Amino acid sequence: MRKPGINLTRQRIMDFIREFYDERGYAPTVRDIQKGCELSSTAVVQHHLKVLEGDHQIERDSKVFRSIQLPDRKNTIRVPILGKIAAGTPIPVLKSDSWHEEAIDTLELSGEITGGKEVFALRVSGLSMIDALIDDGDIVLMESVKSASNGDMVAAWLKKEEEVTLKRFYREEGKIRLQPANSQMEPIYTEPDNLEIQGRVVAVIRTI
Numbered sequence: 001m002r003k004p005g006i007n008l009t010r011q012r013i014m015d016f017i018r019e020f021y022d023e024r025g026y027a028p029t030v031r032d033i034q035k036g037c038e039l040s041s042t043a044v045v046q047h048h049l050k051v052l053e054g055d056h057q058i059e060r061d062s063k064v065f066r067s068i069q070l071p072d073r074k075n076t077i078r079v080p081i082l083g084k085i086a087a088g089t090p091i092p093v094l095k096s097d098s099w100h101e102e103a104i105d106t107l108e109l110s111g112e113i114t115g116g117k118e119v120f121a122l123r124v125s126g127l128s129m130i131d132a133l134i135d136d137g138d139i140v141l142m143e144s145v146k147s148a149s150n151g152d153m154v155a156a157w158l159k160k161e162e163e164v165t166l167k168r169f170y171r172e173e174g175k176i177r178l179q180p181a182n183s184q185m186e187p188i189y190t191e192p193d194n195l196e197i198q199g200r201v202v203a204v205i206r207t208i
Contacts, residue, residue, distance in 0.1 A: 010048050012037050014057060017068060025113030026205060027068040066205075067108045077114065079141065081105040081121040085155055087134060088126025088185070090163030107139065113203055117143045120199070122155065122166075128180035129153070129166060137207045140166065142199030153201040159194050169197070 016036045020028040028036065030045045039045055049068070052058045061067040069076060081104055084091065107121050119141045127136055132153065134140065140153075148154045148169040156178050157164045167178035167188065176195050178188040 025110040027066040079107045084125045085122040085166045087124045087129040087166045090165035128182045132181035139205040140201045141203040143202045145200045155199040157196040
């Protein structure tokens with residue numbers, strides 16, 4: 001139902017934001033809104049969002065990724081995006097705790113999407129997990145853990161190689177297999193004492 005004082009385009013945008021948030025647990029981007037509402041450009045979307053913000057229909061924070069909030073739905077948390085993780089050839093890093101101590105960006109999410117877990121976020125680089133519907137540029141929410149079960153998707157630190165990668169974890173006889181979700185890529189095998197689990201994936205946020 002159309003609300004008094006809001007035009008049809010902005011009502012369509014508001015409906016889209018609510019439906020997107022209900023379905024996914026996080027806010028749409030400007031491009032999501034442009035596509036979902038079939039608007040001509042992102043500039044048009046920005047104009048309508050600015051009006052909605054001025055009318056206190058929405059709230060936004062320019063420093064936060066996907067930051068659109070609905071004032072009547074404040075059950076949100078801010079999750080730090082700490083850097084990138086390879087989903088392909090492992091990305092060399094200086095040391096196992098070398099991810100930024102301070103967030104390089106922040107993500108606004110519904111509290112339900114994290115399941116009450118304390119999480120951090122990493123942006124994916126590469127295509128090795130594409131068959132698990134994780135594309136280059138997507139964001140993974142990670143629970144900070146030091147152990148994993150077979151089949152868990154983890155951030156794996158390879159000590160000798162000084163590299164970290166995103167793969168599925170499998171413990172086999174005398175070794176660890178880090179399995180990509182891409183039929184064109186081979187698994188990585190390593191010794192148990194060469195591996196450190198730095199986090200387990202609890203959710204994936206598509207950026208497209």
